[in-house]
Amino acid sequence: MAPRVMPAATRSPISPVCLVERGHLSMLRWIVLLLLFLLFGLQLKLWFGSSSMQEVDSLRTAVKKQTVDNARLQKRNQALAADVHDLKHGDQAVEARARTELGLIKTGEVFYQVVDQPARPASSSAPSAAASRGSP
Numbered sequence: 001m002a003p004r005v006m007p008a009a010t011r012s013p014i015s016p017v018c019l020v021e022r023g024h025l026s027m028l029r030w031i032v033l034l035l036l037f038l039l040f041g042l043q044l045k046l047w048f049g050s051s052s053m054q055e056v057d058s059l060r061t062a063v064k065k066q067t068v069d070n071a072r073l074q075k076r077n078q079a080l081a082a083d084v085h086d087l088k089h090g091d092q093a094v095e096a097r098a099r100t101e102l103g104l105i106k107t108g109e110v111f112y113q114v115v116d117q118p119a120r121p122a123s124s125s126a127p128s129a130a131a132s133r134g135s136p
C-alpha cells in the first residue's frame with residue numbers, strides 16, 4: 001500500500017500533525033513555559049518590586065497633598081505681595097497698619113477707650129416682696 005499524500009493546497013502549514021512530525025511540539029512547550037515564567041516575573045515586579053503599584057499609589061497621594069499645599073502657599077504669597085505693594089506705594093496702608101498694630105495716634109487727635117461695665121445681678125435691685133405688701 002502506498003502512503004497517502006495530501007495535495008499541498010489542502011494542507012495547513014501549521015497543523016498539529018505537521019508539528020509532531022517535525023518534532024516542534026516540544027519546542028512550543030518550552031516557548032509557552034518561558035512566556036508563562038516571564039509573565040509571572042513581570043507580575044511579581046508590578047505588585048511587589050521597586051516602583052510597584054503600592055509605591056505609585058503613595059506617590060500619587062503625596063503629589064495631591066503637595067498640590068494642595070502649593071495652592072495654599074501661592075494664595076498666601078499673593079496676599080503678601082499685595083501688602084508689600086501697598087506699603088511701598090501707599091501712605092494709607094502704612095497709617096492703617098500703624099494705628100491697628102502699634103496704636104499710634106496723629107497729632108491733634110483725641111483717643112477714647114470704651115470699656116464695657118460688668119453686668120449687675122438682677123435680684124439685688126428688686127425690692128423684697130414683704131416690703132411691697134405693706135405690713136401693719
